[in-house]
Amino acid sequence: MKLTIGKERLTARRLIDLVTRSLLGAMLCIGVEAISIRSAWASEQNPGDWFAQISEPTSQEITGLQILETDAGFEIVLVTEGSLPAASVSTVGNAVVLEIADAVLALSEGDRFEEFSPAEGVALVQVSNTVGGVEIAITGTDAPPVVESSSGPQGFSVSVFPGVAITDNTLEESSEDEIQLTVTATRREETLDDIPRSVTIITREDLEAQTALSRRNVEDILSRLIPGASPPSGRTLGTFNLRGQEVSILIDGIPQDTNSNATFSAPLAGLDPSTIERIEVVRGPNAIFGGQAIGGVVNIITRQPAEDELVHTTELGISSALTNANEGQGYTVSQQISGRSGAVDFTGGVTFDFVGQSYDAEGDRVGDAFSFDNTRSLNGLLNIGVNLSEQERLQLRANYTQSRRVSDFVSDESIADIPGIQKARLIRRPDGTQIIGAEDDTRFDNTNISLSYSDENLFGSEFLGQLYYRSYSTDGGFPSDNRLFGGTTISFQRGETEQFGTRLQVDTPFNEEETLSLLWGLDYSQDRIFQNSVFFDTEEFDNSGGLIFRQTEEAAFIPPYDFSDLGLFAQMQWEPTDRWTLNGGTRYVNLQASVDDYQAISLFSEDPPRDIEGGSVNADGFVFNVGTVYDFADNVSAFASFGQGFSFPDLGRVLRRPPGEIDSFADTIDLNSPVRVDNYELGIRGNWNTVQTSLAGFFNYSDSGFDLLFNEDGTLRNVRAPRRVYGVEGTVDWQPASNWRLGSTLSWQEGELDEDNDSEFLAFDSFTISPIKATAYIENQTTTNWRNRLQLLYSGNRSRGFDDGNDGAPIDAYLTVDLLSTLDVGNGEVSLGVRNLFNALYFPVEAQAVAPFFDPGNYAGSGTSLSLSYKFTW
Template sequence: MNRSQQLLSSLGLAGFTSALIAQSVCAANIAQVTAVRVNPTPEGIEVVLETEGGRALQVFTTSFGDTVQADVISAQLRLAGGNQFRRDNPAAGIAAVTVTPLDTNSIRIKVIGQGGLPVARVEQGGGGAILSLKPATGTAQTPAPPGVTQPPVQPGVQPPTVQPGVPVDSLPTLPPTAQPGVPVEPGVQPPVAQPGVPVEPGVQPPTAQPPTAQPGRPTQPTAQPGVTPQPGADRIEIVVTATRIEENVTNVPRSITVIDTEEIEEQVGPSRNIGEALANQVPGFAPPTQTTTTYGQTLRGRDVSVLIDGVPQTTNIQSFGREFRTIDPSAIERIEVVRGSTAIYGSQATGGVINIITRRPTEDSLTSTVELGASTSLTNTEDGQGFNGKYGISGREGNFDFTGSVSLASSGAFYDAQGDRIPYFELGGDSSRILNILGKIGVDLDDQQRLQLSFNRYLETQNPDVIPDFSVDDEEGTQKARAIKTGNLNIIGGQTPGNRNTLFNLSYTNDNLFGSSLQSQIYYRRNSNIGVPSDYRSSDFFGPFVGVANSRTRTEQLGGRLAITTPLSSDEKVRLVWGADYVNEDSEQNFDLYDPNEFDATGGRVYRKIAERPFVPAYNYNSLGLFGQLEWNIDEIVILSGGIRHERIGLRVDDYTTFNERNIQGGERNFDATVFNLGAVYKLDENFSVFSNFSQGFSVPDFARILRQPPDDFVGIESSLNITQPQKVNNYEIGIRGGWSTVQMSLAAFYNTSDLGISFQPVGNTGRLELIRAPERIYGLEATVDWQPEKTWSIGGTATYLEGEYEDEDGKYIGIDSSRIPPVKLTAYLENQTTPEWSNRLQLLYSGNRDRAFEDGSDGGPISSYVTLDYISTIQVGNGLLQLKVENLLNNEYFPVLSQYLAGFGADSSNYAARGLTFSVNYRLDW
């Protein structure tokens, strides 16, 4: 079968399967809701939906801020007094209840709390559904908002009867996508709970795809740069990453992208690589490299700090860069990305912060999730199959809650568009198996205090059956990397290649500590990365010293974070966030050496360990940061913020001998950095705002790269001042955000500088990296647009332009290499809600040409453009969700930017092609 036939077959299979299942689930009749009642209960109120003929209703709940939201699917409002219902102040602690049509065949209930989020529980009534609500603790005596008279409630006295569908006051009825004082953020899908699962303040329910998702449904202001609206949902998002407190994204003077569970599941490919999902969704983030390392995936041309629930995954030693290989995507609730230099979480975030937030417990009931999936290459099916499975459980009993999940994924061999095996397996994630265990146990000590212990264990092992063909490095012209089939590698005496991560995180929160709120955590993390053995004998730099070898890295961290939010005004419009962070980190990297004779005799299949050699000496890195951040919300129109952070950093290493037998004097070095930030948001109206900010970030060099291959004039830690100095980055940014009923857009421009840049550049095909410390400047534009021309259609995309330069010894600005500064990146999508239960999406990614760095001598060759196209079909089947995905739909043969960059320096054995046509299927069931 040729490639065109394979393409048609895959499209036919996906389309036919989608249509067949969709037809089977569209036969249900639509329920008619004929009455809405709000009744008092001993704990609060209940919202009763009565249906014609006593039909049961399906209800999905979620929460944000002080609002509980419930969507009723396959239902229409048919009220006697009009198809909108509103009740203000039905009970103490409840500001308003509205029931409105969401679209043609679904209904939305919104309940706004006063002074906190109400606890909600869905009950199936005999003739419809009941949403029971309990006001947040401590809000029983909360006064009504100014200008609104709250009727007194006498014990045992029934309030006045309300006619179904007739509003009780003369206030104008709000549309279903807007509520007083609650800004709605397009582009971010709130987590959705299963029917019957209550919503507790501060705890988001587990995510589940609502069957009523409709592309093109109008969303409410304001759009965030790079956040593509998930079809069929109003958007509001509370983020913690940008300011370290819960904050609506519309109030933050920065560019922020939030990716929810459904978007992660759509974008993650067979390699289970989070970096690929981010590249498809986040402006400013480099195009996918299709490797497991973060090398080559910068954010706005600089380093990014990766966190899991606030715990740093980015360490000082970056030899492997496996921050995204520390957790499986199935354990993630959402990802918050702050774009641009920041020091809010400490060093290494000169390009931004990526905070991965794990699944959270549900409330008052036991819920389970089962997920099964499979994938295969369609260009070559030989051992190219992979699978993934997950079981999750969550629940609450009294003041105790828990959540846990176990996932197992296995990836097969990866093949390019020509059906050739991709040999870059050490960084590609193929032929690997991933086991991830996530567990959380929490207890509410009282209404204001909570203690939680979480555990994450990630174990990835790799067992490839090919080795790279290094002979392509000696051939004329540019060659595609080739693989040599060997059978599964037999490693004797050494460790199995892969990534291992163990994390314990103990957190304590107190919502009222002498009038302030406190968030604190103590964490321990141990991480190791073991490379696939390789033959370095042809390397001029490594060969004479290591021969056939692999390297392994170990890092151990112990740290803590403290953040206290103190109101400085009675209305809490002026707040101060202050606190401290500390981390102590021990790292080292070694070579395992293998018998070259046995390697040659077995055709590269058997690796027998014969010795060890230090590559990076054991060293200690520690830092202590003190910070303060002030925010002033002026009349909900102008929001000002600013802050300062002071960091003290220590480095300690003993005397050591490098792997190429140079003696280096150890010692201790201490650094410090003080950085500032200042920002403002101005809301021109409810749909449009502008923001600007100045923010400083800082980072220290990867000391491991310096220690393992020090320059010729490097004699010791204490005497080499310039090479180890921290880098401070000044970032300037302005932006606009607009969100209307059918259009959302954003535009941001940024410019950042550093007097002492940090850049590592390859020295030919030697394996050696040269450190460049020179002034740098990076600038660019980011834009997004999303348009819903009608209820069932949605179209949009993002654009990123980036350029970077460093100053050479002659004062001339030279283009920074393409491992840091990627070409122009464009993304686009077209989505259609074909039926209420079936949606289809086409998405495109374009990576442009770049020759600026090649012309200036920073790149070994120019970077060429390429285009990829993916198809995703999502179908609601019963209580579960089926997803079909075809990657590289056009089966385009292309080379990622990182591959082209490495090939430019003569390393054709690293000139790997990207994955060809690939099909995957995934089914998730929640109950």
């Protein structure tokens, strides 16, 4: 499906832009006002005051008040000549407080009302005027009462039911239930406390809050929330890894990574966060998953119907850069629907999203030609489930995403000639620029289809079978003049991967208590991968003054190759006591790759194409993992684990850049041999009523890792060498009161490789190893329906890569602060997000790492930007 807007639609497009900008003008006034009065939030005035400053409505008078006895409690009736707005409700100790904005108490007996002991279980009712409205405080004797309020044409009523005191035992049981989170990223449902590895769970609430800040970029959300993940890059083709290793990304069980994932894939580009129920991340390798799961597994679970009735959810949103609003506007329209009918349930939805131009803290266009700027994304989701019986279920899932970037601006590569490191910038395409015979924009398409069958009791075991298909492609972009870097051509790249696969697993318990069980099964996938270079006429380009790009031919940059991955696994879990859990298993891996004869082309040299003889490579082996968790107390557990990873390196890199002496694919066995990684981890977790914390240390080693490193001239080279990575990760969350939440994460990692194999390890570059990263947040439920959150991200300094010659310059630290605010407005929710609240000028780690070699890659991060959305259910 294409979203091209042709010339015949120009008038409609201008009309849409005009309406969008008009709406933005109004919303930006509100956003700027919200930022300018943030100091007032720290004062003691009522949170509703600043809303009143914007609208300044006329207060409605309350002329009468009655307390009427009911069967279950009593009712407070306020008499007015007109209707009152809905009240906000909050709980303070044993008191429930209702705040009615735009109202004034005008009783004949005064402006304050009190009633002591109006009913059993209620000690006091107080009604009084406050700044901007009326406050009703109802205090229970042993517990907060339960209240229900309603507003009519000529009055307002509050039904009050005495509360029931909660015993300490009840509270402890309730809190314990809340922290027993279930994780499925280990291929079976198990509680967080039983997993001997570091785990992060991103809930639906977390996703909704972060979406306003990350421009619906799931990869940036993961980078912000997961310890050990590389810092946010803001790019479609950014570097994302865990603990310096590649990760396996699953969407409803379908792998989103391929053997050539790091070469041209962007599996999360265009994925709509509103379609996601939760994300589970298990860090470190294990024998349960194969593929690229050396750094860990990111398991993305899409939405399921929550209610039996038909539910529609609509979301409308706008966004804009605040440092320069020119072309910085964006918008979102999303419609989701779900429901159940008998044995059938379904969830579906469509989201259309446009991200405008981003500007840095100095008001300049962010000079990144691979960002999400000026990108239109379309996301469609359909989940249909049928319960064949009480224990059998059939599930069909389909998800399609498309991202299309259309921009009149391109990277200014001339800054590479200026001495020193320059900030990347964009320049407008000259008038009359034409791209003939090829895509004029950058496009990513991703299709996932899966069919699953599950049986909770198949001969005493739980069974899950799945068939899946995935297609991913990228195309288009502004052509690059390779002659600036020693080549002879003008080109861009397009690529595609098509994948078929199946997953079968059986969970067999060996006793009624299910304290001993075996998870076993197989995975198989077959990929077809290629990437082509599209070439343009250099003579016509030169004669036209650099205005006309006419496609002349297309040739294989990564020749089409087939890749298959077969895995047979078995994982035993044993709970010898209530406090002790042991698990361990093995996986047999068989990997095959084949390619036909092809010509290897060099884009950045004058060397002619080289004939390379095709062939196939095969590797197999066993990997193992073992782990244990011991509960030292009801709230404290320690874990230890050993896990191995086994995968082919990125063969696309090898095929497109074979060493000069190689003329046969079979002769590249030194480059193509599998990467085996051993990972060791120790950790401790604490889960109390108001505090949750974790601390873990890890070390992984490979005697033949595969890495891509910069040469001094800025070109890249493939390196097979021993490598080691180690680090520490910690998290803490604290709920000091019912309406306050605070938390922080900290991750530090370091890594080295021995390229010369002389036992002298040198530090990795900062593409692979990220600097120390810390996050923190403070969240307040200001009223029952209003929530505010401040969060920060700190990325530290790193000089080891530069000191050892693998980075071109030291990496500098930076700090960003974000604001999120959510207001419940009855049947809907308004969300406000302010990104980079204090407008810090910073350069992401990825930009700093490439800057010494290529100035146009040294892009600044986004300055202050605003997002506002309204979501309602009907």
